[in-house]
Amino acid sequence: MAILSRGLRSVSTTTISFPTMVLSYIALFAWAFVVLFPLYWLAITSLKTPLDVNSGPFYVPFRDFVPNLDSWHYIFVDLGEDTFRPYLNTVVVGLTSTTITVFIGSMAAYGLVRMRYRVSFGAIASFISGVAIAAVAVVFGAPWPVGVAAGFAVFLLLLNTIARRVKPGVGNDDIAFWMISQRMLPPVAVVIPIYIFFQQLQLLDTWGALIIAYVASHLPIVVWLMRDYFQSVPIELEESAAIDGASPYRIFRSIVLPLAVPGLVATFLFVLVFAWNEYLIALFLTSANAQTLPLTVAAQNATRGPQWWYMSVLILIMIGPVIAMAIALERFIARGLLVGAVKG
């Protein structure tokens, strides 16, 4: 059967009837137009003078208007340092935070898929008591390290005494849901506490603050997406590796991760995109040094109204690297490594 189906593959999945093909192409080109036209408009707007933009729609360069590079010159030369510094910040913060997030997140996702956790209600109650003690202490004027230490002590104390008697608890699915629920509070509600948090750590306006904040806020997405990809890795491979004496870490690194590459790549790509484009947290946590590009884009909305021409240039140079990365990584998504591994 295996041989038969392998022989048939070339027949069954590559032949597409002519009408299907035509319809597919019509649909594909239609959506491609929907996607590309706004980008085309950005591109030509970046070549227009303010006068061209404001005096009506001009569609084709050289025919309708004379393209010029004034806006590009302004962004790269006149602004110069004020463009390159945010750019560097965006690259460093985006890549670092994404790498950390995908690493930590896929470990947690693997744990949630292949291992069974039980957190007893006693442990949760002890933890909440600890946090409550810490909060009360801080509200009544204790310095925060003292409050946190007191809370932690209470937590440990309760955990090792009362909590041991409580057996029922929450399982893997509940942990996963708790993680995603962290994203439910709108950022506008949390920016002030987060601002105070980083102020206490004296990390405001640094890469560190943004990286930590982005790792924390994007982790749930990685956990949830990678859970599904790990679930689709055949368990037989892991079992046989375990029988051969591989440790869970080694199984994770040498078997599971390589098999989940399409999922990892997809996840990496859009966590990177989230971090690359994040606006509100960056607005609050950075001022001059660690400012990222989305802030620069929004800053082009001056008192005289949005300066479309500068904005277009900035948006274009922002998506450039991400597009390059998408082209480079697309192969991994497309290759379908899992299928080959099971067969081989």
Next chain:
Amino acid sequence: MSLAAPVHESLEEEDLPKVSGYVSARERGFRTAASRWRSAGARLDRFAGAVFILPAVLVILAFSIFPLLASLYVSLARLSFSEGGVELKFVGFDNYAKLLVGIDHVHFLGLAGPLTPVSVAVLLAGAALIAFWLYRYSRDQARSVGGFAGRIVVALGAGTLLWLVVTTVMSSGRPGTLVVTVVYVGVDVTVQYLLGLGLALLVVQHLPGRRFFRVVFLLPMMITPVGVAYLFRMLTDTSKGPLYPLWVRFGLTDVSWVTNPWGARLAVMIGDVWQWTPFIFIVLLAAIETLPHELVEAAVVDGANRWQVFWRITFPLILPASSTVVLIRLIEGFKIVDLPNVLTNGGPGTATESLTLHAYTIWRALDIGGSAAVAYMLLIVVTFVGVSYVNLFRRRVTAMA
């Protein structure tokens, strides 16, 4: 390790039962522990469960609890200017009361219009559906008291939302920010899922040039949301935008769509669909790509047509990934803010204002407490929707797979 140990005890992993191989490997590790290195490794293996999950748990704990508590407190307080600075005065549930019954309730909940025959019919149909759903569960073999109580809560919540939507939208009332947000999320996620799935199915076919389309379809997601909002403001401009000939054609240049509440909402929704369809597209694409080919091939050999292959094989197998991506989009969709803010500034009036934008505008007016209260109401609604979705739909889907 000292930090990890106590927490690990509470995690109490039960010998990794799912992968039976792990246990035997560990036993072997102990048995043949010839060197100290080996046994240290074996000990580390025992903690594998904790090692895998603890980093993520600790990071999320550190960043969710403090902001959550702080903003809960703020939502129960009012910012007042006093001598030498500002102070937060505790006011109890005043901020919430203001939203639900007080001066801001038209803004938040909307203004109910008089009932019309159509809206009454829709309400009755909805109520009948919910009642039937509860009745069916009460006949279910696997029913439980907890399950029934949960479903009654869901029924009440869904009924309230339906009543709000119908009375403010269908009966010539005025929808508040809550209803507008629910409409955005409902329409956006549905359209994005259908489009994303369709596009993913189109590009998994072995068509020449499909890799080009894959990359192109990803592009909208990569633009910063603020940028997309400005881009759409540029595109929808009725005098300088590229659609100018269309506006002229339909005689809409003077009656700018920004003055029509549903026109403006439609523009916001189109922008959101444009930007976030790629997200669903790429997740589903990766899910379809990792499906084993054998299943499809076997079905084709057995004479199944494309339609049957999709409904019987592909769709059930990508349901878990679908349910995840829909949940993520639901949660993210409720937080929509950039598009209505930049595109229409929430207008006309407050017609396009989403909950987050509502919170943001109050926040700019320095009513920090009121803003936190809106955010918490949003949190409650999202939690309600999310928990219902996970318990009623997602759990069943993943149990099936």
